[in-house]
Amino acid sequence: MDSHSIIGTKNKKGQVYTDPNHLFFEAPRIPSFFTGSEVIKEAIRRASVDLMVAYPITPQSEAAALIGELYAEGYVTDYMRGENEFGVMSECAGGSFGGARVFTTTAGPGTMRAMENFPMWSGARLPIEMIVTCRGINSPLSIQPDTLEMYFLLETGMLVWHAETAQDFYDWILMGFMVAEQPDVHLPIAICCDGFFVTHTKDVVNLTPVDMCLPPYDPYRSPVPCMDMECPPVRMMRDPFIMKSNYISYATHASWQQEVRAAIERSRKHTIPLLGGLIETENVDAEILIVSSGTAVSQGREAIRLLADEGLRVGLVKIKSLRPWPYHEIREATKHAKHIFVPEFNVAGWMARELKATVPDSDRVVAGPQVAGGMTMPPEVIVEHIQRTLGKSVATLAARGS
Amino acid sequence: MNQPGHYMVRPGPEAFLPPAAASMGNALPDPGQAHINGRIVPEEEAFQEAARMFLGGTVPTIFPGPLVLWAWNEKAKKKATAIKFLYDTLKECAPAGAKPMLIPMPDYRPKYPKINPEVEINPNHPNLTIWHNKIDVCMFVGVHCHQANLSLKIIRGGTNCYTIAMCAQAGHEDACLSFRDASVEKIMYLAEWVKKLKGTVPFGALKKHVAALQTQDRAGGVRS
Amino acid sequence: MSKEKIQICEEFFDIMPPEYQALVTNATWGKEGRGWKDVGVNKELIEQHSLCAGCPESMAFRYILASLPNPEDTVMVGSTGCTSLVFPHVGIHNIHSLFGNQNAVASGLKRALTLRFPGKVKDVVVLAGDGATVDIGLDYTLQSWFRQEKFTTICFDNELYANTGGQESGLMQKGFVAKMAPMGKQFDKVRLPEIARESGCVYVVNCTVSKPSLIEKVVKNAVLIAREIGPTYLQLYTPCILEIGKNSMEGLQEMRDAEKPGERFAYKEYISDQAKAFLADVAEKEKAKKASAKEALAQA
Numbered sequence: 001m002d003s004h005s006i007i008g009t010k011n012k013k014g015q016v017y018t019d020p021n022h023l024f025f026e027a028p029r030i031p032s033f034f035t036g037s038e039v040i041k042e043a044i045r046r047a048s049v050d051l052m053v054a055y056p057i058t059p060q061s062e063a064a065a066l067i068g069e070l071y072a073e074g075y076v077t078d079y080m081r082g083e084n085e086f087g088v089m090s091e092c093a094g095g096s097f098g099g100a101r102v103f104t105t106t107a108g109p110g111t112m113r114a115m116e117n118f119p120m121w122s123g124a125r126l127p128i129e130m131i132v133t134c135r136g137i138n139s140p141l142s143i144q145p146d147t148l149e150m151y152f153l154l155e156t157g158m159l160v161w162h163a164e165t166a167q168d169f170y171d172w173i174l175m176g177f178m179v180a181e182q183p184d185v186h187l188p189i190a191i192c193c194d195g196f197f198v199t200h201t202k203d204v205v206n207l208t209p210v211d212m213c214l215p216p217y218d219p220y221r222s223p224v225p226c227m228d229m230e231c232p233p234v235r236m237m238r239d240p241f242i243m244k245s246n247y248i249s250y251a252t253h254a255s256w257q258q259e260v261r262a263a264i265e266r267s268r269k270h271t272i273p274l275l276g277g278l279i280e281t282e283n284v285d286a287e288i289l290i291v292s293s294g295t296a297v298s299q300g301r302e303a304i305r306l307l308a309d310e311g312l313r314v315g316l317v318k319i320k321s322l323r324p325w326p327y328h329e330i331r332e333a334t335k336h337a338k339h340i341f342v343p344e345f346n347v348a349g350w351m352a353r354e355l356k357a358t359v360p361d362s363d364r365v366v367a368g369p370q371v372a373g374g375m376t377m378p379p380e381v382i383v384e385h386i387q388r389t390l391g392k393s394v395a396t397l398a399a400r401g402s
Numbered sequence: 403m404n405q406p407g408h409y410m411v412r413p414g415p416e417a418f419l420p421p422a423a424a425s426m427g428n429a430l431p432d433p434g435q436a437h438i439n440g441r442i443v444p445e446e447e448a449f450q451e452a453a454r455m456f457l458g459g460t461v462p463t464i465f466p467g468p469l470v471l472w473a474w475n476e477k478a479k480k481k482a483t484a485i486k487f488l489y490d491t492l493k494e495c496a497p498a499g500a501k502p503m504l505i506p507m508p509d510y511r512p513k514y515p516k517i518n519p520e521v522e523i524n525p526n527h528p529n530l531t532i533w534h535n536k537i538d539v540c541m542f543v544g545v546h547c548h549q550a551n552l553s554l555k556i557i558r559g560g561t562n563c564y565t566i567a568m569c570a571q572a573g574h575e576d577a578c579l580s581f582r583d584a585s586v587e588k589i590m591y592l593a594e595w596v597k598k599l600k601g602t603v604p605f606g607a608l609k610k611h612v613a614a615l616q617t618q619d620r621a622g623g624v625r626s
Numbered sequence: 627m628s629k630e631k632i633q634i635c636e637e638f639f640d641i642m643p644p645e646y647q648a649l650v651t652n653a654t655w656g657k658e659g660r661g662w663k664d665v666g667v668n669k670e671l672i673e674q675h676s677l678c679a680g681c682p683e684s685m686a687f688r689y690i691l692a693s694l695p696n697p698e699d700t701v702m703v704g705s706t707g708c709t710s711l712v713f714p715h716v717g718i719h720n721i722h723s724l725f726g727n728q729n730a731v732a733s734g735l736k737r738a739l740t741l742r743f744p745g746k747v748k749d750v751v752v753l754a755g756d757g758a759t760v761d762i763g764l765d766y767t768l769q770s771w772f773r774q775e776k777f778t779t780i781c782f783d784n785e786l787y788a789n790t791g792g793q794e795s796g797l798m799q800k801g802f803v804a805k806m807a808p809m810g811k812q813f814d815k816v817r818l819p820e821i822a823r824e825s826g827c828v829y830v831v832n833c834t835v836s837k838p839s840l841i842e843k844v845v846k847n848a849v850l851i852a853r854e855i856g857p858t859y860l861q862l863y864t865p866c867i868l869e870i871g872k873n874s875m876e877g878l879q880e881m882r883d884a885e886k887p888g889e890r891f892a893y894k895e896y897i898s899d900q901a902k903a904f905l906a907d908v909a910e911k912e913k914a915k916k917a918s919a920k921e922a923l924a925q926a
Contacts, residue, residue: 050738050741050742051734051737051738051741053734077741078737078738078740078741080733080737080773082730082769083730083765083766083769084765086727086730087727087730087765087766087769088730090723090724090727090730090731090734090766091730091731091733091734091737092734093723093731093734094703094721094723094730094731094732094733094734094735094736094737094738095734095735095737095738096734096738097721097731097734097735097738098701098734098735098736098737098738098739098742099738099739099742100734100737100738100741100742102734102738116724117724117727120724125548182572183547183571183572184430184547184571184572184573186548221571222546223546223547223548223551223571224546224547224548224549225468225510225546225719227701227719227720227721227735228701228719228738228739228742228743228748229627229698229699229700229701229718229719229748230474230627230631230743231469231474231627232468232469232471232472232474232509233468233472233508233509233510234509234627234632234649234717234718234719235508235509235511235649235673235715235716235717235718236509236510236511236719236720237511237713237714237720237721237722238721238722239721239722240510240511240512240526240714241512241710241711241713241714241722251419251556251559251560252512252525252526252527252552252556254419255419255422255551255552255555255556256552258419258421258422258425258555259422259548259551259552259555261422261425262422262423262424262425262551262575262576263424265422265424265425265427266424266429266430266572268429269429269430466638470635470638471634471635471638471642472631472632472633472634472635473631473633473634473635473636474627474631475631478635479635482635482636482637482638483635483637485637486637486638504641505641506638506641506642506643508642508643508646511714511715512714514673514674514676514714514715515674515676518643521641521643522643
């Protein structure tokens with residue numbers, strides 16, 4: 001199936017297969033007021049998805065069920081409810097091996113349950129798109145937003161993007177397929193967003209026209225053979241037991257893993273024009289910076305506004321892509337800063353740790369504020385943390401009420 | 403991506419486990435471009451260079467892969483014809499003393515119990531075929547990109563072979579020279595250049611060229 | 627892929643290694659009436675194997691691959707274990723799943739092939755050991771049957787985890803002493819064929835691989851029924867001669883002993899009425915075909 005010749009033709013729902021660049025940058029946008037869950041549905045409606053496998057877990061159950069409605073309407077070719085997340089991700093693998101464009105969603109404990117599949121997806125070069133609506137991981141149990149689970153994904157060999165707003169989310173769901181399916185990339189991608197903050201709140205999102213959709217996936221534009229007995233070689237496994245053969249150095253196995261990492265690097269070239277860069281910066285000439293991803297960035301923006309009212313100038317770096325990691329972009333953006341604050345919604349402070357490993361003179365990086373398990377992070381808490389670090393004495397927000 | 407210079411991709415033996423050139427910062431060429439030793443160049447320059455490498459080699463070899471060995475569609479059949487033509491041209495134009503070879507990569511599985519390196523090459527242990535036949539320059543065509551990258555890295559790690567990739571997709575950073583968007587026309591054009599340069603490249607010139615490459619600093623690229 | 631597509635480009639035929647030339651010239655792809663009698667004559671679907679000499683799994687593999695009705699349009703899904711050592715040499719696309727999730731992978735695969743090739747035969751066959759099927763994979767095995775996913779599950783039952791050194795599995799007999807069961811297994815061999823029947827499999831067979839003609843029959847039935855009606859399950863006794871202390875020549879007798887009447891691997895079959903009617907119909911059509919062929923020959 002030649003993708004190019006299909007552009008301009010219609011699918012069975014009357015949608016026109018559209019050139020992605022035209023769809024993303026030139027097509028008219030329709031402002032709509034939707035929850036993040038509904039945004040997922042609207043993006044997938046335009047994504048020419050072949051197979052979605054669903055399973056309930058908060059806070060993505062709504063989205064997963066809404067895709068079921070799309071299936072009933074004919075926008076998604078096949079759909080099923082799996083038995084648990086490990087099964088779901090295995091079903092996704094099977095679908096992708098067979099040459100389908102596959103999509104799924106999960107969160108928190110679901111991600112943990114499915115974990116064994118993710119490095120297998122990457123090693124097998126399966127361009128599955130998975131949405132992760134980040135939430136707490138047991139124990140204790142929390143269904144509320146928390147980004148700890150993202151850290152577990154960072155060495156799976158998947159692409160990992162972290163959306164801040166519903167608009168990011170909508171655009172990146174569609175763009176994710178286009179990057180993941182590039183023949184020189186061809187990796188699974190995790191599009192993360194903070195559960196509830198994005199999934200359950202309503203926001204204005206500019207949608208692309210409903211009668212335009214992504215071109216379909218072409219499994220023969222792939223760096224590995226499709227497992228459909230329609231392409232050579234016929235004698236083929238996607239995971240040859242290298243270690244159980246004679247005359248083979250383990251260099252093959254290591255080289256295979258290096259190739260997956262190399263594919264992540266190759267995705268930069270495709271991602272930067274679509275996302276507008278792997279990071280976004282504001283006022284990075286300032287001496288104080290807030291650097292983070294997801295809704296911690298939104299809270300950071302508010303904190304910056306509050307600090308500006310007090311005469312303090314603070315810049316912002318929003319990290320969009322965790323894998324590939326914007327190493328050079330971050331070093332460049334932080335070169336003037338004397339203090340780099342990293343607000344995060346997780347107990348580990350993993351983002352601060354990654355930044356410390358990236359920037360020269362890492363003592364400039366001040367972890368926090370951190371909240372975990374679903375605690376909110378009022379902008380005042382960020383303000384308080386910054387001011388205290390700078391030597392100002394401030395009464396803590398938490399004491400109001402005593 | 404703004405990288406200082408590029409990681410020089412040249413014949414090895416490079417290392418116990420060499421890094422992937424993409425992880426050292428090398429980017430793939432855009433349509434109309436190619437790369438020579440990691441440096442992005444206009445495609446035209448790469449056709450000349452590749453032809454020169456072929457003609458300067460002692461055992462210049464073409465490795466067709468499953469996508470062109472098997473007649474699974476019309477395009478594959480046409481590419482097979484073009485590749486055979488390139489090989490025949492090479493045989494005709496290579497200087498006296500050179501021994502051009504055509505060795506298939508029929509599939510990607512590890513060969514059991516033992517590969518016959520005179521008859522085939524395999525991405526899990528391509529070095530065996532390179533060493534046995536003393537191949538000093540080779541071109542991969544019709545190999546799935548993942549398996550091609552495995553082969554190119556392992557060859558660069560353990561042999562001194564100059565690798566060329568004639569890729570139908572976006573190209574290969576791990577080859578010493580790579581084309582992209584390979585087509586019947588491009589394969590024929592390479593054959594044209596081989597013919598054009600016949601007699602201008604002395605036998606064994608590749609060795610000197612590679613020795614010169616080895617003296618250059620392996621610049622740029624920070625492992626990210 | 628039709629047999630016509632499994633051809634070598636003519637420019638390259640001479641340089642292809644001999645086994646690939648044989649794959650094309652002597653293959654039984656698309657050969658009507660291909661079966662166990664082709665084993666040894668045509669080795670195109672399986673190259674040498676690296677299993678133990680005399681391993682019943684290796685025998686079973688050859689019979690199964692010889693019996694697939696349409697190998698040129700069959701994709702297999704395996705699991706980790708001794709069988710995965712053979713799969714690199716199998717001449718059809720096969721997927722190594724992780725461990726236990728083979729039926730889940732097969733479910734997704736079957737759906738992808740169905741939506742991409744509507745109306746075309748694309749068989750999916752799962753082949754895994756007993757540990758993968760009944761222990762670590764039980765959830766996914768049963769759920770694929772509940773969902774009525776249309777593919778065949780074949781279990782190579784050697785009654786333990788052989789590849790990792792012989793640990794107890796669900797399909798081991800009660801009282802048998804093995805690693806991780808030093809006092810003997812404390813509970814009965816799981817009655818998986820009966821569970822399969824109750825879970826929605828429309829054709830279930832429990833037997834050994836002592837008779838290649840029987841394997842040919844049940845594999846053909848299982849694949850054809852799975853195409854049209856519902857999930858099918860074959861539990862095949864392929865003893866691990868190493869772990870039960872036998873030598874290469876003794877595997878066959880071990881299977882013959884285990885299938886005697888009253889023994890645990892005596893031939894057992896569960897078949898739904900619909901599947902039964904389907905097989906009868908298939909047999910009718912075969913008979914009619916043979917009769918008209920005979921007539922044509924007589925007239926010639």
